[in-house]
Amino acid sequence: MKIISLATFEHLPVRVGGLSEAVTSLAEALSKTDEVMVFMPSHGIINKESDMDFKKYCEFEIFVGDETQPIDVYETKRKNVRMFLFSNKILDNPQVYNTRDIFIKKMVSFTKALPGLFNILLKKEDKKPEVIHINDWHCIFAGALVKKYFKIPFILTIHRLCRERMSVRELNEVNLGELVEPKYLEGEYFNIENFGAHYCDFLTTVSYTYLNEEWKTFFGTFDGKTTYVWNGMDHDFWSTNNLKNSNLLPKERRKLLLNKHGLEDGTLFFNVGRLDSQQKGIDNLLMAFDLIMKEKVKGADKVKNDLRFILVGSGDNSLENEAVEMESCYNNNMRAVIDFLRRDAIREYYGAADYCLIPSKFEPFGLVQLEAMCMGCIPIGTRVGGINDTVLSIDEYGEKATGKLVPPNNPEALARGIVDMALLSREKENLTEIIRQNGRPHVIDKFNWDRAARRYKQVYDNMATIKLPFVSYAEAY
């Protein structure tokens, strides 16, 4: 049994995006066989009323530039995982990432506080984690200091490349200049992920396709110590057994849901998540829907009257407005639910919809397509990142398929994909049913957290001395 430590800016109950679920589930899975410690800024949760029990573990001081800052560390246990939350005026800010200035201050305090806690763990419990696993760029400096002062391996996982930079002046001001070496510099700037990837012992990302998409721009430089580990999925939660109307047929649930939204029954396409154009491609989705309704795609005339589209999410104001305008334009076919719904409410939509639309322009891993497959809702997604790794497309897999993949950043292709699947539902009901049922076992078998934890442990154990065998996408299946 090892002592594994993970540092992150998101872990439940703090959640901004998929990073939180990924780190929380990984920590839980690792804790079945090993001792697991998670380190995170408090983001104010220790001051909130919750069912979590926080005990003060220690206090000490850190130095940031000319300033001395007090640090209080609180400990709590979530399932079998020991969580350590760092608290002071800066680290308690409930805004996890905003604004940049406040965020950088938080990151610097966390960077200094983590080695401080390692010192105390050694003194108080005679314990030193055997590995520090850093998740995303926010914790890279903290991981680097821990590696430097405690001589333990530093694993870096990139959940999404952010390409954030700091100037050498900014680093010197907070006395982190010790990390600056010319090879990490881009002019007077310091690319944090580039530094982390050089400095770490092993670099991973969350899908094979994302690794390849960013090979030339980033990962290829670190060949030999770089690989991918797929995330898993909480399939106990994402199960039709948990639905309010679990006894009904999907078609009956669909009718009820559409009725609730004032729509007649039809083939239901659903999209959930952040409304943004940069990553999630919601601009392309709205364009695709418009193309279909205007019959600008072959076959659209046959399916459009029967097509229902519900979009659930919030985000960019311009996209929110566009979606609402579209709803009034196509009032018999579309609803825009501009809201951030809880997971159990979203589950009801998956349990009623025929298809789930995932039009991302890039997606390191992505959870939506897996949630959909687990719930018997067929994903139609773009061929990028984790969507490409996890969805078996009807075009290549036929009766073994679990969904449909279309080229990214191409509203016409997305519109054609939607029309093709709407036609399939009408003309080949049996095949649609087979594809729908293929999803859940595929996800349970390939994308589970125990499997992810085993592969991370391989990474922790082999370290930089032994190259992890590169399992290709085809071999992995």
Ligand code: NHF
């Ligand atoms: O699923 C957790 C998540 C990914 O694609 C997602 C992303 C951020 O963009 O690994 O991290």
